[in-house]
Amino acid sequence: MASTQGPEVPANLKARLEATYDAIAVTYNKVFADENDPFRGKYTSQMLHFLQQNAPEKASVLELGCGAGVPGTRMLLESKSPEIHVIGNDFSSGQIDLAHQRLGKYEEAGRLEFKKGDMMSLEFPRESFDAAVGFYSIIHLPRDEQTELVNRVVKWLKPGGLLLANFDQKEFNNKVNSKWLDHEKGWAYWSGWGEEGSAKMVEEAGLNILVKEVSRCETDATFVWIIARKPWMGDR
Template sequence: MPSSSPPIPPNLKSRIETSYNALAPTYQTWKTSHDPLRLKYTQTLLSHLSPSHPPSRALELGCGALGPATSLLLRSHPSLHLTCNDISPTQLELAATEAGEQGFGAQTTFVRGDMLGLSFAGETFDAVLGFYSLIHLPRDEQTAVVGKVGEWLKPGGVFVANFAEREVGGLVEERWLGEREGWMYWSSWGTEKSVRMVEEAGLEVLVKEVHTDEDGAGFVWVVARKPR
C-alpha cells in the first residue's frame, strides 16, 4: 500500500526520472484508459482559444511519449509549434519518434528536465498543458510552476491541467504499476486549494470538473485563461 505524507527525498527528481525511464513502455500502455479525458480537455482548451488569433506556440509539461491528445492539438493548428518537456529522456525519445512518424517533427521541440527549472520569456505561449504531471511535484513546487505558467501565457492564452482531488502532503508507492523499478511520488493541495492556486497565478478559471478514474483516484480538471 502507498505510504502517506513521507518526507520528500533529496533525490526525488532523479528517482522519478529513473522510474519513468524504466516504466516507459508499461506506462504508455496503461495510460490509454486516460486518453479520453486528455482528449476531452484538449478539445476544451482548443474551444477557448481565440478563433481570430490562431495559436502559434504551446507548451506541454510532462509530455511523456505523446499520445492522441497531443496529436489532436498539433493537427488542429498545423502552424502551431509545441515545446514538449519531460524529465525522462526515455519518454522524450519515444515522443520524438512518435512525432516524426506522425509528421509533426517540424512542429515540435523537445526539452528534457525538471519543469520547475524551465525558463521562458513572459507572454510566450498561447496554451500550456499539464496532464498527470504537476502532481509529481511537491506542493510548493506546484504553486511555483503554476505561477510561472501565469507569466508564460499570452493574454487570452489558456492553461489546462489536472490535480488530485484529495489533499495530501505526499504519497509514495514503491512499485507503481506493479513494476520493480516503479517507485513514484505524488502530492496535492486538493480540489479547492488547487483551483485557488490557479486563480492566484492571475488566471480566470473557466472549467472546474472532478472525475474519478477506474482505480478510484479522483482528479480535478481545470481550464483557465489569462485575461486580455
C-alpha cells in the same frame, strides 16, 4: 500496495522519478496512453475551443510532462485551427524517445520540439505561449513547487492565454508508491492541494477559471480538471 504518506519530500525526488519513468515508460504507455482517453480528449477539445476564441492563426503551446506524446501532444498537433507549435517538456529520456518515434513527422515539419529536464528548471520570456497544458504531470511535483510552477506559467502566457491541467482531487502532502503499476522499478511520488486548493492556487496566480470539473480517471485516482485564462490587458 506499498504506499506511504508523510510530511517529508523524499530525497533525490526528481532523479528517482526520472529513473522510474525511464524504466516504466513502455508499461505506463500500455496502461495509460489510451488513444481514446476520454479526459485528455474532452478537456483538450474544450481548451482548443477557448483558444479559437482568441483567433490566432498559429498558436504556441507548452506541454509540461508530455511523456510519450500520445494521446496528449498528438491531439494538440492535429489541431488545424489554430495550427499549433508544441514545446514538449519531460525529464524522462525513455518517454521522450517514444515521443520521437511517434511524432517524428511533426518534428520534421518544425511544429514540435522537446525540452528535456525538470519542468521547474524551464525558463521562457514573458508572454511566450498561447497555452500551457499538463496532463497527469504537475501532480508529480511537491505542492509548493506546483504553486511556484503555476505562477511561472502565468508569466509565460500571453494575455488571454490558457492553462489546462489536472490535479489530484484529494488534498495530501507527499504520497509515495514504491511499486506503482506493479513494476519493480515503479517508485513514484505525488502531492496535491485538492479540488478547492488547486482552484485557489490557479486563481491566486492570476488566472480566471473557465472550467473546473472532477472526473474519475481510469486509475484509482480522481482528478480535478481545470481550464483557466490569463486576463486580457486591463481586464483585472
